[in-house]
Amino acid sequence: MSDLLAARTQMALSLGFHIIFAEIGIAMPLLMVLAEWRWHRTGDETYLRLAKRWAKGSAVLFAVGAVSGTVLSFELGLLWPRFMKFAGPIIGIPFSLEGFAFFTEAIFLGVYLYGWNKISARAHMTAGVIVALSGAASAVFVVMVNAWMNTPTGVTVVGGEITELDPIAGMFNPSTFQQVLHMLIAAYAATALAVAGLHAAILRKKGDMVFHRRAMMLALAVGVPAAILQPISGDISARVVARWQPIKLASLEGHFETQAGAPLRIGGIPDADAGVTRYALEIPKGLSLLAFHDPNAVVIGLKKFSREYWPPLLPVHLAFQLMVGLGTMMALVSLWVAITYFRKRDIVLDRKLLLAIAIVTPFGFIATEAGWTVTEVGRQPWVVVGLVKTADAVTPMTGLVYPMALFTLLYIGLSAIVVVVMHSIIGEAT
Amino acid sequence: MNGLFESLGLPEVIAGLMVVALNAYALTGGADFGGGVWDLLASGPRRDAQREQIAESLAPIWEANHVWLIVVVVVMFTGFPAAFEQIVIVLHIPLTLMLVGVVLRGSAFVFRSYGARTTVARARWGGVFSVASVVTPFTLGVTIGALASGEVGAAARAVEAGPVAFRQAFVAPWLGLFPITTGLLALVLFAFLAAVYLAYGAKDDELREIFRRRALASAGVVLLVALAALVLSYRAAPRIAQGVVGSSWALPLHVVTGIAAVIAIVALVKRRYGAARIAAALQVTFILWGWVLSQYPFIVPETSTIRDGAAPRETLSLLFIGLAVGTLLLAPSLRYLFRLFATPVAPEGNRAQRHRREQS
Numbered sequence: 051m052s053d054l055l056a057a058r059t060q061m062a063l064s065l066g067f068h069i070i071f072a073e074i075g076i077a078m079p080l081l082m083v084l085a086e087w088r089w090h091r092t093g094d095e096t097y098l099r100l101a102k103r104w105a106k107g108s109a110v111l112f113a114v115g116a117v118s119g120t121v122l123s124f125e126l127g128l129l130w131p132r133f134m135k136f137a138g139p140i141i142g143i144p145f146s147l148e149g150f151a152f153f154t155e156a157i158f159l160g161v162y163l164y165g166w167n168k169i170s171a172r173a174h175m176t177a178g179v180i181v182a183l184s185g186a187a188s189a190v191f192v193v194m195v196n197a198w199m200n201t202p203t204g205v206t207v208v209g210g211e212i213t214e215l216d217p218i219a220g221m222f223n224p225s226t227f228q229q230v231l232h233m234l235i236a237a238y239a240a241t242a243l244a245v246a247g248l249h250a251a252i253l254r255k256k257g258d259m260v261f262h263r264r265a266m267m268l269a270l271a272v273g274v275p276a277a278i279l280q281p282i283s284g285d286i287s288a289r290v291v292a293r294w295q296p297i298k299l300a301s302l303e304g305h306f307e308t309q310a311g312a313p314l315r316i317g318g319i320p321d322a323d324a325g326v327t328r329y330a331l332e333i334p335k336g337l338s339l340l341a342f343h344d345p346n347a348v349v350i351g352l353k354k355f356s357r358e359y360w361p362p363l364l365p366v367h368l369a370f371q372l373m374v375g376l377g378t379m380m381a382l383v384s385l386w387v388a389i390t391y392f393r394k395r396d397i398v399l400d401r402k403l404l405l406a407i408a409i410v411t412p413f414g415f416i417a418t419e420a421g422w423t424v425t426e427v428g429r430q431p432w433v434v435v436g437l438v439k440t441a442d443a444v445t446p447m448t449g450l451v452y453p454m455a456l457f458t459l460l461y462i463g464l465s466a467i468v469v470v471v472m473h474s475i476i477g478e479a480t
Numbered sequence: 481m482n483g484l485f486e487s488l489g490l491p492e493v494i495a496g497l498m499v500v501a502l503n504a505y506a507l508t509g510g511a512d513f514g515g516g517v518w519d520l521l522a523s524g525p526r527r528d529a530q531r532e533q534i535a536e537s538l539a540p541i542w543e544a545n546h547v548w549l550i551v552v553v554v555v556m557f558t559g560f561p562a563a564f565e566q567i568v569i570v571l572h573i574p575l576t577l578m579l580v581g582v583v584l585r586g587s588a589f590v591f592r593s594y595g596a597r598t599t600v601a602r603a604r605w606g607g608v609f610s611v612a613s614v615v616t617p618f619t620l621g622v623t624i625g626a627l628a629s630g631e632v633g634a635a636a637r638a639v640e641a642g643p644v645a646f647r648q649a650f651v652a653p654w655l656g657l658f659p660i661t662t663g664l665l666a667l668v669l670f671a672f673l674a675a676v677y678l679a680y681g682a683k684d685d686e687l688r689e690i691f692r693r694r695a696l697a698s699a700g701v702v703l704l705v706a707l708a709a710l711v712l713s714y715r716a717a718p719r720i721a722q723g724v725v726g727s728s729w730a731l732p733l734h735v736v737t738g739i740a741a742v743i744a745i746v747a748l749v750k751r752r753y754g755a756a757r758i759a760a761a762l763q764v765t766f767i768l769w770g771w772v773l774s775q776y777p778f779i780v781p782e783t784s785t786i787r788d789g790a791a792p793r794e795t796l797s798l799l800f801i802g803l804a805v806g807t808l809l810l811a812p813s814l815r816y817l818f819r820l821f822a823t824p825v826a827p828e829g830n831r832a833q834r835h836r837r838e839q840s
Contacts, residue, residue, distance in 0.1 A: 124579055139558060
């Protein structure tokens with residue numbers, strides 16, 4: 051394995067590991083605060099037990115998220131020092147804001163988790179709200195950095211050196227709005243539907259129990275709207291990518307020839323050498339319609355670009371299909387839940403619906419990993435599009451396969467332990 | 481000293497704030513790692529009570545304390561990207577080991593608090609937690625020693641010039657007697673600090689006595705290791721030695737460091753824990769600033785100074801505003817957190833859980 055590939059693998063692994071805990075860190079505080087708020091409103095002690103049970107699970111997941119995030123802040127430099135030297139002065143500003151958001155989150159998380167008996171009910175709720183808001187703010191700032199890597203603005207580069215820079219303009223680049231929106235909704239949809247799914251599985255197995263009924267309904271109240279909104283946010287994303295990163299759009303669609311009225315391909319295997327995508331179900335004019343809201347719009351194909359600038363086509367195309375497929379199923383199950391609810395039917399008594407909710411439990415997290423693959427692998431060969439190539443950013447240190455192997459073992463071990471620990475915490479509740 | 485004040489500009493202010501963040505990390509996060517050291521060394525009939533107090537004082541605050549380290553890293557790569565690049569390239573190995581320590585310490589701590597149901601599992605996670613608590617301060621001290629010795633700068637220059645032998649570029653700069661001694665110094669300083677804090681916050685007099693004795697013993701070890709580092713620095717880090725011994729501010733700084741050390745010991749002997757806590761914190765602070773001032777104006781001696789390695793002015797101004805506003809928001813929040821948990825508490829549910837375990 052080459053050093054470059056080892057560095058990319060380690061980075062992908064670290065991000066892929068952290069992103070799950072980051073999503074949970076954004077969404078769980080909202081669920082905890084909602085449960086606590088319901089307890090104050092209704093006086094139903096079940097909601098208090100629920101808030102505390104969720105807080106207990108979250109404490110473990112937060113800690114793993116905090117330490118894996120620390121690893122990333124160092125790894126950006128340890129693996130990609132040339133990228134950080136180049137980009138530090140511009141992406142450092144959103145990163146430092148993220149630092150303060152994370153600080154606020156960590157402080158009030160401590161207050162929230164350990165302050166139940168030490169502060170007033172109002173202060174405790176406020177601490178929870180601050181955790182929920184600062185968690186979301188952290189995500190906004192971090193995703194700003196990623197958006198800048200896709201569509202860098204605010205820099206003038208002459209001969210590989212930045213001659214003029216405007217970090218604020220860099221923060222509000224063309225991809226910022228859609229990426230932040232898509233990531234935040236993803237966090238709420240993935241986490242809340244996963245929580246709902248776990249409780250739905252218990253309800254199916256053990257019958258109607260007040261605790262799990264309240265838990266599932268509360269999680270659905272967050273997850274269902276998020277999952278229904280996500281396809282709309284995805285549409286906004288696709289149109290921004292179509293306009294600013296046509297090569298990424300072409301690679302995630304497996305679209306080789308520039309044409310008007312381009313078809314949408316579902317499934318299929320892109321063949322870079324032959325320049326075609328085989329075995330796909332083609333919907334005429336579908337891609338033009340989705341990417342530009344015009345069935346006859348011209349969509350630029352991969353062949354318009356020199357092949358050295360093509361991202362790896364197969365993983366990007368498949369990851370994109372996977373993300374869209376899972377997101378669609380989450381939205382459909384959510385619609386089913388919403389319709390059942392508004393017809394005033396009891397979701398808990400609908401065993402088929404419970405099964406559907408239980409099945410989508412992991413979908414959001416898998417879709418997140420797939421979506422992250424689309425945006426990260428789809429950006430290759432660049433680390434900052436048009437400015438810095440990934441291969442030029444890697445550290446000159448050799449033997450990178452060893453730290454890669456070390457972190458692989460570490461994260462596999464941690465994942466296994468987290469599963470065991472969460473299983474025991476969830477098991478306690480029944 | 482006069483030269484220093486005359487040349488103070490935005491880059492120096494940002495560098496100073498970075499050291500303030502590092503200082504805050506040493507006094508809070510550093511002491512948390514020191515707590516892990518005492519978990520490892522817990523002994524005697526009240527071994528479990530010691531571990532329990534360490535865990536309870538850590539639980540609500542360690543994640544917040546830990547963020548100081550992230551602030552240091554972010555300010556460095558934002559404000560001083562050239563210096564950051566050299567450090568992360570040459571010190572890849574010790575920094576990676578430090579990160580492994582960070583990950584294992586944090587996760588083992590929560591697994592022990594929340595996940596472990598049996599005594600055996602608790603002991604196993606406790607073991608991981610305490611060993612990881614040794615690794616991180618040690619490797620942090622090693623990186624600082626390597627930086628101070630000038631070896632990082634020299635190796636970074638060699639790497640930039642062309643292919644260099646792996647050992648020479650990525651191992652030799654930090655695997656030496658001096659960096660290892662500074663690694664030990666960081667370790668014993670944090671352990672000393674933690675023992676003083678634990679004595680101050682102890683729940684009963686017996687525990688207080690135990691931590692007081694450990695604080696006194698570690699104060700002695702700190703003295704020995706600090707002297708060893710100073711002696712070694714004459715050969716390994718002449719710039720440090722020259723700064724620490726020869727410059728105009730050296731003597732006053734040594735005097736105040738010495739006074740702080742003596743006050744800490746006297747206060748511990750007289751069981752004045754509030755005074756001991758402040759004096760110990762000042763002692764650590766003075767040692768840290770002694771190192772920083774001795775390598776001024778370099779961030780990476782002798783290749784990258786605060787001035788010539790700094791980011792453009794636009795970045796530094798925004799960073800300064802961000803740090804100022806952030807600090808205004810953070811200070812009251814941190815104050816609230818520390819006041820709230822000035823006396824250790826058991827995490828919610830944990831007491832009940834323990835109670836249940838004892839019954840079964």
